[in-house]
Amino acid sequence: MSYSYFSDTYAEMTQKPARQTGRPNYLPPHLRDTYIPDQPERYTANDRGLSRGRGRGRSSGGRMDGRGVAPGYERNPNQYHTLSDRFSELKLVEEENSQNTGMGINFDAYEDIPVEITGSDVPKPVNTFAEIDLGEVLNDNIRNRCKYVKPTPIQRHAIPVALAGRDLMACAQTGSGKTAAFCFPIIAGVLKTKSPATYGRRESVAYPLALILSPTRELCCQIFEEAKKFCFQTNVKVAVVYGGAPVYTQLRSLERGVDILVATPGRLTDLIERSKISLQKIKYLALDEADRMLDMGFEPQIRKIVERLDMPPPASRQTMLFSATFPIEIQRMASDFLKNYIFLSVGRVGSSTDLIIQKIVFVEDFEKREYLRNLLHDEKAKGNLGKNALTLIFVETKRNADSLENWLCRVGFPAAAIHGDKVQYERERALASFKNGATPILVATDVASRGLDIPRVAHVINFDLPRDIDSYVHRIGRTGRAGKSGLATAFFNAKNSIVAKPIFELMKEAHQEAPDWLNQYAESNSSSRDCRRSSSKFGGRDFRSKNNDSQENEDYGGYDYYATQPPVAADFSDSYGGGGGGGGYESVIASGWD
Numbered sequence: 001m002s003y004s005y006f007s008d009t010y011a012e013m014t015q016k017p018a019r020q021t022g023r024p025n026y027l028p029p030h031l032r033d034t035y036i037p038d039q040p041e042r043y044t045a046n047d048r049g050l051s052r053g054r055g056r057g058r059s060s061g062g063r064m065d066g067r068g069v070a071p072g073y074e075r076n077p078n079q080y081h082t083l084s085d086r087f088s089e090l091k092l093v094e095e096e097n098s099q100n101t102g103m104g105i106n107f108d109a110y111e112d113i114p115v116e117i118t119g120s121d122v123p124k125p126v127n128t129f130a131e132i133d134l135g136e137v138l139n140d141n142i143r144n145r146c147k148y149v150k151p152t153p154i155q156r157h158a159i160p161v162a163l164a165g166r167d168l169m170a171c172a173q174t175g176s177g178k179t180a181a182f183c184f185p186i187i188a189g190v191l192k193t194k195s196p197a198t199y200g201r202r203e204s205v206a207y208p209l210a211l212i213l214s215p216t217r218e219l220c221c222q223i224f225e226e227a228k229k230f231c232f233q234t235n236v237k238v239a240v241v242y243g244g245a246p247v248y249t250q251l252r253s254l255e256r257g258v259d260i261l262v263a264t265p266g267r268l269t270d271l272i273e274r275s276k277i278s279l280q281k282i283k284y285l286a287l288d289e290a291d292r293m294l295d296m297g298f299e300p301q302i303r304k305i306v307e308r309l310d311m312p313p314p315a316s317r318q319t320m321l322f323s324a325t326f327p328i329e330i331q332r333m334a335s336d337f338l339k340n341y342i343f344l345s346v347g348r349v350g351s352s353t354d355l356i357i358q359k360i361v362f363v364e365d366f367e368k369r370e371y372l373r374n375l376l377h378d379e380k381a382k383g384n385l386g387k388n389a390l391t392l393i394f395v396e397t398k399r400n401a402d403s404l405e406n407w408l409c410r411v412g413f414p415a416a417a418i419h420g421d422k423v424q425y426e427r428e429r430a431l432a433s434f435k436n437g438a439t440p441i442l443v444a445t446d447v448a449s450r451g452l453d454i455p456r457v458a459h460v461i462n463f464d465l466p467r468d469i470d471s472y473v474h475r476i477g478r479t480g481r482a483g484k485s486g487l488a489t490a491f492f493n494a495k496n497s498i499v500a501k502p503i504f505e506l507m508k509e510a511h512q513e514a515p516d517w518l519n520q521y522a523e524s525n526s527s528s529r530d531c532r533r534s535s536s537k538f539g540g541r542d543f544r545s546k547n548n549d550s551q552e553n554e555d556y557g558g559y560d561y562y563a564t565q566p567p568v569a570a571d572f573s574d575s576y577g578g579g580g581g582g583g584g585y586e587s588v589i590a591s592g593w594d
């Protein structure tokens with residue numbers, strides 16, 4: 001896999017002018033095509049039955065029956081009815097506008113979550129924002145602009161730790177408010193330390209006081225927008241730099257001065273090397289999706305930024321790492337960047353919230369499209385798919401994202417696609433048309449799996465399951481956010497046996513109904529090397545804890561992540577042997593990250 005970092009450079013942007021961004025609204029593929037069906041194709045009664053003609057000879061080995069079905073498990077041709085029916089259990093919150101208002105958030109949903117904090121002299125948690133000294137303007141923005149009534153559990157614990165100047169490694173479930181948990185203390189800190197000389201005009205170099213790194217461009221933009229909202233009328237200047245967008249605009253905003261810089265690593269490194277940005281004055285460093293930022297694909301770039309460029313050493317800055325997942329080995333590596341840090345986990349590390357109803361159905365690759373079509377038709381008929389109930393579909397490869405998008409549009413479901421091969425304005429248009437409901441379905445690779453906070457995502461479909469449990473946790477976490485409910489459906493077949501055990505365990509832990517056949521797949525694969533690989537990333541707790549290793553050994557076989565884990569690039573660079581996308585599409589380079 002090649003990382004788009006290297007194509008995100010200043011040089012590329014200066015040689016290749018970005019395409020015009022002021023295009024008309026997003027045009028879904030079905031409108032671009034010459035063939036526009038008069039009537040959306042509807043399934044018939046026969047379509048509903050799962051085809052038994054093809055693909056049945058595939059043996060799943062072990063205890064399976066050769067049809068890829070666990071003994072005793074009969075595929076129910078009307079399973080998707082059951083899925084759609086479960087929507088009635090969801091309390092979809094109608095939002096009056098696209099802003100998350102903080103109202104309608106079911107904080108009780110978070111109250112029973114276990115919290116683990118380790119480290120020395122841990123500051124006490126707070127119950128209200130009023131108890132925290134964030135400064136008057138910021139408190140006012142929290143209350144009146146964001147309409148946050150009280151802190152979420154991660155905020156209750158993390159903000160006092162960060163305000164006390166302590167380094168922090170924090171893990172909390174998807175959609176539980178981690179962005180504010182690192183933004184608020186950073187803004188409060190910048191407000192206290194800010195001097196007019198944060199920008200060296202003579203050299204035209206930007207000297208930010210805080211740096212927030214994120215793995216994808218879209219997440220970067222989202223954090224930037226949030227931070228701007230929090231900083232309203234504070235005088236704190238926020239800027240963003242990320243690849244794929246015109247560098248000139250970003251340079252112009254840097255020239256106006258920057259206190260908090262939000263960046264993807266590629267564009268940041270490039271601008272540092274071109275002496276447009278200096279990290280010399282950094283006092284606060286935050287890594288969002290920190291485990292992703294430090295895994296084997298990104299680690300060299302992060303190390304370069306944090307250790308080899310002009311960033312002050314750990315003792316002279318405050319470092320905060322946040323994610324919903326934190327594999328033990330990544331924790332160990334991350335500790336290089338931290339000093340005397342506090343480890344905080346709200347909910348088990350890598351767990352999903354039980355606000356998400358998880359369903360897993362057995363679907364062979366060749367049946368996936370028909371199954372999906374029937375599922376979407378049922379949802380639509382029930383009013384569970386549309387402007388106010390968006391559906392996010394994850395596939396394994398960029399090519400399959402495009403092809404599924406086209407197919408969906410042809411069969412009457414306006415969809416957009418987002419993946420790493422699209423130019424940035426196409427990515428942004430696809431995301432915008434999904435967010436505003438013009439195309440209520442978004443087909444995505446893992447580029448959209450982390451961090452994105454899209455209101456009204458009611459359903460996440462893992463059309464192709466990922467190969468590690470952490471990706472699954474992040475993907476399904478695009479729904480069921482900020483106390484709201486959501487539905488996640490996964491299409492499973494024998495090719496996904498590697499994740500059977502961790503998904504089964506995750507579902508059990510989140511009080512979901514996990515089917516027996518999944519358990520049988522889990523058991524028949526539990527001794528395999530692959531399974532241990534896929535589950536080993538499931539970090540348990542602070543790796544410094546005395547008993548942590550033995551606990552991990554017990555749970556997951558004491559697996560050493562780096563002993564056999566292939567580089568992440570390999571994880572993403574081949575697919576399930578041609579079947580991953582359904583419909584027999586050829587496998588190509590898989591999901592891209594920025």
Ligand SMILES: Nc1ncnc2c1ncn2[C@@H]1O[C@H](COP(=O)(O)OP(=O)(O)OP(=O)(O)O)[C@@H](O)[C@H]1O
Pocket residue numbers: 100101102103105147148149150151152155172173174175176177178179180323324450451452453477478481482
């Ligand atoms: N205290 C609060 N009260 C109400 N809403 C909040 C509060 N804190 C955060 N939110 C809202 O919750 C949503 C999810 O927050 P955020 O995106 O920070 O989650 P996250 O934990 O970073 O998720 P992920 O792991 O997917 O990145 C956002 O829409 C945010 O505005």
